Amino acid sequence: MDMNERIERWNEEASQCKCGSAHYKVNIQISMEKGALNKIAPYVVSQGYKQVSVVYDENTREAAGRKVTALLGDAGIMVSEVLLNANKAGDVIADETFIVELLLALSHSSEAVLAVGSGTIHDLVRIVCFKMKIPFISVPTAASVDGFTSAGAPLVIRGVKQTYQATAPRAIFADLEVLSAAPQVLTAAGFGDMLGKFTSLADWKVSRDLGKEPFCPLAYQMTEEALHRCILHVDDIAEGSEKGVSILMDALIVSGISMLMIDHSRPASGGEHHISHRLEMKFMEQGRQPILHGAKVGVASALLTDIYRDLYQAKNVSAFGAYKDLPQREEMQDWLSKVGGPATLADMDVSDADFKEAMASAHTLRPRYTGLTYRNEKVVPNM
Ligand SMILES: [Zn+2]
Numbered sequence: 001m002d003m004n005e006r007i008e009r010w011n012e013e014a015s016q017c018k019c020g021s022a023h024y025k026v027n028i029q030i031s032m033e034k035g036a037l038n039k040i041a042p043y044v045v046s047q048g049y050k051q052v053s054v055v056y057d058e059n060t061r062e063a064a065g066r067k068v069t070a071l072l073g074d075a076g077i078m079v080s081e082v083l084l085n086a087n088k089a090g091d092v093i094a095d096e097t098f099i100v101e102l103l104l105a106l107s108h109s110s111e112a113v114l115a116v117g118s119g120t121i122h123d124l125v126r127i128v129c130f131k132m133k134i135p136f137i138s139v140p141t142a143a144s145v146d147g148f149t150s151a152g153a154p155l156v157i158r159g160v161k162q163t164y165q166a167t168a169p170r171a172i173f174a175d176l177e178v179l180s181a182a183p184q185v186l187t188a189a190g191f192g193d194m195l196g197k198f199t200s201l202a203d204w205k206v207s208r209d210l211g212k213e214p215f216c217p218l219a220y221q222m223t224e225e226a227l228h229r230c231i232l233h234v235d236d237i238a239e240g241s242e243k244g245v246s247i248l249m250d251a252l253i254v255s256g257i258s259m260l261m262i263d264h265s266r267p268a269s270g271g272e273h274h275i276s277h278r279l280e281m282k283f284m285e286q287g288r289q290p291i292l293h294g295a296k297v298g299v300a301s302a303l304l305t306d307i308y309r310d311l312y313q314a315k316n317v318s319a320f321g322a323y324k325d326l327p328q329r330e331e332m333q334d335w336l337s338k339v340g341g342p343a344t345l346a347d348m349d350v351s352d353a354d355f356k357e358a359m360a361s362a363h364t365l366r367p368r369y370t371g372l373t374y375r376n377e378k379v380v381p382n383m
C-alpha cells in the first residue's frame with residue numbers, strides 16, 4: 001500500500017479512535033520513490049502555481065537543487081533560487097540571522113516555496129512560509145530526521161532553542177536516488193532519531209500512567225511499527241542502499257505523521273530528546289559546532305535504557321513496567337555503530353559531566369512526566 005493510501009486509512013482509524021485526544025486529519029501528498037524529483041514539476045503545475053522559489057544550501061544544491069530548478073524551468077514555471085550560505089562555522093542554522101536572510105531573499109510574488117535539504121532548511125522555510133501565508137513543498141535530501149512533516153519549527157533565537165508554531169508541507173518528494181547518495185552520517189542520524197522511539201514510547205506510557213497525560217494507542221502503534229521495521233532492516237540501513245533509506249525514510253515520515261495526527265510530539269519525543277536539547281544548548285553556550293539531532297538522540301536513548309531499567313528494577317512504581325522490555329544499552333550502541341553514527345558520549349566528544357548536567361535538568365524542558373522527571377524529583381503525581 002502506498003503512503004497516501006496508508007494516510008487515508010490512518011485518518012479513518014483516527015476518526016474512530018476513542019482515546020479522548022483530539023485527532024487531526026493529515027493532508028500531505030507524499031511521493032517516495034526512485035525518480036520522485038521528476039514528479040515535482042507536474043505537481044506544481046497541477047496546483048496552478050506559475051512562480052515558485054527554491055531554497056537550498058551549497059550541498060543540497062548539488063544533491064537535488066539544480067535538478068529541481070531545471071525541471072521546473074522546463075515545465076514553464078518561473079523559478080527564483082535562494083542559496084543559503086553557511087556561516088563562519090560552516091553551518092546553516094535555524095536562527096534569527098538565517099530567517100531574516102531567507103525572508104529578504106524570497107521573491108514576494110512566489111506562490112509556493114520548495115525546501116531542498118535536510119531538517120534545518122525545512123525549519124527555516126517552514127517558519128517563513130507560515131508567516132508569509134504561502135504553502136511550502138518538502139524535498140528532503142537525506143533521511144536524517146523525522147521532522148520533515150512537522151508543523152512546528154525548532155528555532156534558535158538569542159541562543160535559546162524553542163519550537164514555534166508553523167506549518168506542515170503540502171507535499172513531500174523524497175527521491176530514493178537522492179537519499180541514498182547522502183552522506184551516511186546523515187542516514188545514521190535519521191536512524192538515531194528512530195532508535196530514540198524505544199525510550200520515547202516507553203516514556204509515553206509512563207506519562208499516561210503517572211502524569212495522567214493524553215495517550216493515543218493508534219499514534220503509539222504507528223510509531224512502534226515504524227521503529228520495528230527499522231530494527232528488522234538495520235543491515236539495509238547500514239548499507240545506505242535505496243532499500244535501506246526507503247525503509248528509514250518511510251519510518252521517519254510515519255513518525256512525523258503520528259505527531260501531526262494528535263498535534264503533539266509525545267510518541268516521538270521523550271527523555272532522550274530532552275537530553276539532546278539540553279546538550280545542544282550547552283554546545284551553543286560553549287561555542288561548539290553542533291552535532292546532528294538524531295546522533296545525540298540515538299546515544300542519549302541508548303544510555304537511558306540502563307537508567308530506565310534501574311527504575312523498573314527498583315520495583316516501587318508499577319508504571320515503570322514500561323521500561324522492562326527496552327533493549328540493552330550495548331545492543332542499541334551496536335546498532336548505532338553498525339549504521340555509521342556515534343554510539344557513545346566519547347564518539348560525540350561529550351564529557352560525562354556535561355551529560356550528567358543535561359540529564360539532571362532535561363525534565364524541566366517540557367511539561368511532560370517521564371522517567372527522568374521521577375529520577376530527578378522522586379515525586380509521583382496522582383498516587
Ligand atoms: Zn527527533
Ligand SMILES: [Zn+2]
Binds near residue numbers: 020021217
Ligand atoms: Zn487516538
